Amino acid sequence: MTPETILADLVACADLPGDSNARVADCVLGHLRRAGLDPHVMPGPEGDRVNIFASIGPRDVPGMILSGHMDVVPGEGQPWTSDPFRLTEREGKLHGRGATDMKGFLACMLAAIPNFRAARLERPLHLAFSYDEEIGCRGVGHMIAALPDLVAPPFGCIVGEPTDMRPVLSHKGKQSTRLTMTGRPAHSSRPDDGVNAIYASAEMLLAIRDLNATLASDGPFDPRFDPPHSTAVAGVVRGGTAVNIIPDHAEIDMEVRCIPGQTAADVTALVVQRLEGLTGTGAALSVSTEVLSSYPALPPAEDKALSELLERLTGHAPVQSVSFGTEAGLFYAAGIPSIVCGPGNIGRAHRPDEYILPEELGDCMAMLRGLASELAA
Template identity: 70%
Template sequence: MTPEAILSDLVAIADLPGASNARMAACIRDHLARLGVECAVLPGPEGDRVNLFATLGPRDVPGYVLSGHMDVVPTEGQIWSSDPFRLRAEGGRLYGRGATDMKGYLACMLAMVPEFQAMGLRRPIHLAFSYDEEIGCRGVGHMIARLPDLCAPPLGCIVGEPSDMVPVLSHKGKQAVELRIEGQAAHSSQPDLGVNAIYPAAELLLFIRDLAARLAAEGPFDARFSPPCSTVVAGVVQGGAAVNIIPDRCAIQMEVRSVPGQAPQDITAQVLARLAQLEGVRVSHRELSSYPALPPPEDRALADLMERLTGKPALQSVSYGTEAGLFHAAGVPSIICGPGSISRAHRPDEYVTVAELTECCALLRRLGQTAAG
């Protein structure tokens, strides 16, 4: 099947993060089964979600992992020109939720299987499909933990997030956290009988603001990123029920994006320490999402290979995050390269072009030829 036909099948499945991905996993497994490819099903601890892992070529030889996530972001609140879960072709563009982020890459992976099978691969090409990437790369870690049982240590991993088919070397790490403050409700005419949770939350917000300014002024800095420092942002504040009720609860959602060499948790820890110092209220927190940075490679072997296969110089860094940092942290050299543009992701009328899918398949074909040696 062509990547366009496979993409049509994938887009039609609206499996969202945080819920069962049974339909998407079944669709991918069916495509592989028709080609005689065995696929390992790796259930996650949630009980209703799975990662998938398949190997073409010898398992006991180091090879390459092609990795992509199966989930897509919701379409609620967006106005589309057509059904987002029905692929629409127009003017060389293929419209649909996930077309560029990142079912286009998954379609190319599957479309290339017959060619990989015919190449007599001396080094394997592994196909890795993960879940819940869009809510903090929650699924792929469970698959990475199983890699020693599934294959020899890989030579490299190509995470196919949309990069305009340009190899990308690095990105920042991230942690998002919800901070909770609990006071005591009372009638607003007698505020002394309550404890207003919004006021200490305001103190914490000012601390986050000042911490962001301090990071911008003092670093650490890495000129390969824009901005060149770690950042911390308070993005959501929720508190109070009515103007005549002393608010007994307030929640702040914040995120840290950190340059390589500085763990986002170290910055979050400063906020949590300030949270614990708030007086007269009960406090708690929970992590919303987290993934490590992908640092620039010390060994250029994978980067050099990808530059040669794509014919494009590698881009030093991107502002978005990916599962590549988790593969790197597990000792697998990793790089980002996939069809489509990140500027189209998560937006109405998301699309990938036929030309981009063709270019991606050409890259994977050259990788297969390299693996066939």
């Protein structure tokens, strides 16, 4: 089957992160089994979501992983010209939710199976399909933890996020955290009888703003990234029920993105320290935190073998870094050299009328044919 045909099947599966991925998983499993593979279905702890892992070639020698996530962001509320969950061709573009991010790469993975099976691989190829990437890379860690029981330690991993088929060496790490402040309600005519949680949240918003300014001025710095330093941002604020009630509850959802060498958890800890300091004033205020999602940075590998391989396969020189995060950081943290390279452009992701070009799928298929030759040599 062509990648375009498989992509149409995948786009029609409107499975969103945080919910069951039964439809898209069944679609992937169907293509794998019809191609003659015996995939591992790996349920996550949520009970309604699975990772999928399949191998071609000998499993007792180091091989290469091709990795991609099955979930997509919603299309609801966006001004789509066509049904986001039906692949639609217009003016040479293949439109559909996930066409670029990143079902285009999944379609190429599946379409390339006959090439890999015919190549009589001396080193194996592993196909990894994960869930819940779009809400913080929550699924792939369970699959990575199971790999030692399935295959020999892989020598590399290609995460096929959209990079215009340019190999990307590194990206920042991320942690998103919810800060919760609980005070005491009161009638607005007697504010001293209550403890205003929104005022506490205002102090924390300023603390996050000031921390971001400190990171920008004092570093540490890494010129491979834009911006060349870690960042801290408050993205969502909730609090209050009515103007005549002293609010007893407020929340801030914040994120930290860190350059390699600095962890998002360490930077977030500075905010948490400030938050916990709010309870030392004698006021009846309590605080708590919840990590919503987290993944590590992908630093450029010291060993150039993987980047040199992708440069040969794609014809493109490596790109030092990108601003978005991927599951590659988690593979790297598990000791698997990783690189990001896939069809499409990240600028089309998460937007209405997302699309991929047939020639971009063709370039990805050419890269995979070259990879088959490398693994057979």
